[in-house]
Amino acid sequence: MESLAYTLEKNKLGNLKKKKRILVIVTGGIAVYKTLDLIRLLLKNEFSLDCILTESVKNFVSLITFESLLGKKVFSDLFASENSEKINHIELGQNADLIIVCPATANFISKMANGIADDLASTVLLATKSKIFVAPAMNTNMLTNIAIRDNLKTLKKRGVKILTTTFGKLACGTVGNGKLLEVEKIFEHIKDHFLSSNLLKGKNIVVTSGPSIENLDPVRFLSNFSSGRQGYEIAKAISNAGAKTTLITGPTSIDPPSNVKIVNVKTGEDFLNFSLKNLPADVFVSVAAISDWKILKYSNEKIKKKKNMNLKLVKNVDVLKTISFSNLRPKLIIGFSAESQNLEKNSLKKIKEKKCDWILANSVSNQKVFNSNTNKVLFIDNNKVYKWPRLKKSEIAERLVKKISEFFKTERIKFN
Known part of the structure; x- marks a missing residue:
C-alpha cells in the first residue's frame, strides 16, 4: 500500500x-x-x-x-x-x-x-x-x-x-x-x-536589502559593507515560490531579480517610509543593513578639509521594530542579525527587543560574509536556536522559503 x-x-x-x-x-x-x-x-x-x-x-x-x-x-x-x-x-x-x-x-x-x-x-x-x-x-x-x-x-x-x-x-x-x-x-x-513554485502562492511579501546611505554633505556619506546579495536571493526565491514580492533595496551593484517589484531607496527613513507604504503584507523580511546612526546635520555644501573634525551622530530609525509594533503588522516578521561577538546571545536579545518572529544571525567578525556567495547562519525561532551549515546564499533563501511555507501550513491547521 x-x-x-x-x-x-x-x-x-x-x-x-x-x-x-x-x-x-x-x-x-x-x-x-x-x-x-x-x-x-x-x-x-x-x-x-x-x-x-x-x-x-x-x-x-x-x-x-x-x-x-x-x-x-x-x-x-x-x-x-x-x-x-x-x-x-x-x-x-x-x-x-x-x-x-x-x-x-x-x-x-x-x-x-x-x-x-x-x-x-x-x-x-x-x-x-x-x-x-x-x-x-x-x-x-x-x-x-x-x-x-x-x-x-x-x-x-x-x-x-x-x-x-x-x-x-x-x-x-x-x-x-x-x-x-x-x-x-x-x-x-x-x-x-x-x-x-506554488509554495507561497497568494502571499504578499516585502523584503528589504542592501545598505542604507546617510548623507553628510553632497559627496560624503555614512554606510556599510552590505552587498545586498542575501536579500536579493531571498526576494528571488520568494518570487519563484509564487508570492507577490516587493524588494526595497539600498544601492547595490547586483542585477535585480525578475518578476519582483523593485523600490530603490537610500536612507533609513526611506526604508521605513516605503516599508510602511507596502503594508499590509503577509510577511516582512528585514535583511537590509540600515545604519544605527545618521548625521545630525546635513551640509548643503561640501565640508572643507580641516585638521580634525567631530561628527555628531544621532540614533536612526528602527525599521524592524517599527514594523513589528505597527497596526498593520504582518503575520510573520523575519529579521537578520549581524554580530561581531556573542552572536547567539545578542541575537536572542534582539528578537525579544524587536518583537519579530524569527531571526537569521550571522557573524561578521572576519567580514567574509560581505559580497560572498556563501553564509553560515543561526536560525532562531521562539528562543530555539538551529545551526545551519555554511550554504550558498541562494540555498539559505530556499530554506527560508520552505520555513515560511511551513509556517502558513501550521497557521491553516490551527484555524481549521
Whole structure:
C-alpha cells in the first residue's frame, strides 16, 4: 500500500501537470538522443509539451521522430507559414510555464548569453518571461573554456537554472566532465520546480536589502559593507515560490531579480517610509543593513578639509521594530542579525527587543560574509536556536522559503 505522504505528493504533482506547459528546445549535440527519453518521461507524467528544434538537430535525429513521439507538430523555422493552426511561434515561449534547453550546446549557450536571435529557438528565448532551465552537454575542454564559463555565469545571474553536467565517458571518446545530466535527475528538477513554485502562492511579501546611505554633505556619506546579495536571493526565491514580492533595496551593484517589484531607496527613513507604504503584507523580511546612526546635520555644501573634525551622530530609525509594533503588522516578521561577538546571545536579545518572529544571525567578525556567495547562519525561532551549515546564499533563501511555507501550513491547521 502506498504511504499517505507519497499519495499526497503524487496527487499534488498530478494536479500541477494538468495545468503546466513545458517548451523543450533541442539543440544539435549527440546528447539529443537522451532528450527523446526526457520527452517520453514528461509525456508519461502527462505534462503538456511543445518542442522547438534548431537546424543542427536534424544532423542527429529527424524532425519526424520528434513529431511521432509527441503526436503533434514540432517547430524549427522562424519564418515558416505552413502551420494550419496559425500559432504565433513566439507565443510558444510566452505561454510556457517552463522552458528547458536540452541538450544545450556551447554555441547555443553563447547565443543565449549574448542576446543573439538568429533562429526560432533563440528568438523565443529573448521574447519569454518564463523560467528557463539549461542542460549543457559538450566536450570537457569546451565546458572549461573561459568563454563558456563566463556565459554560464551570465545566464545564472539572469535567473536561468543551469543543470550541472556529470563526469563520464564522452561521445568523443575522452573521459571527463560534460555529460548531460541523467534524464531522471532532469525530471526531478522539473518536478521540484513546479512543486515549489506554488509554495507561497497568494502571499504578499516585502523584503528589504542592501545598505542604507546617510548623507553628510553632497559627496560624503555614512554606510556599510552590505552587498545586498542575501536579500536579493531571498526576494528571488520568494518570487519563484509564487508570492507577490516587493524588494526595497539600498544601492547595490547586483542585477535585480525578475518578476519582483523593485523600490530603490537610500536612507533609513526611506526604508521605513516605503516599508510602511507596502503594508499590509503577509510577511516582512528585514535583511537590509540600515545604519544605527545618521548625521545630525546635513551640509548643503561640501565640508572643507580641516585638521580634525567631530561628527555628531544621532540614533536612526528602527525599521524592524517599527514594523513589528505597527497596526498593520504582518503575520510573520523575519529579521537578520549581524554580530561581531556573542552572536547567539545578542541575537536572542534582539528578537525579544524587536518583537519579530524569527531571526537569521550571522557573524561578521572576519567580514567574509560581505559580497560572498556563501553564509553560515543561526536560525532562531521562539528562543530555539538551529545551526545551519555554511550554504550558498541562494540555498539559505530556499530554506527560508520552505520555513515560511511551513509556517502558513501550521497557521491553516490551527484555524481549521
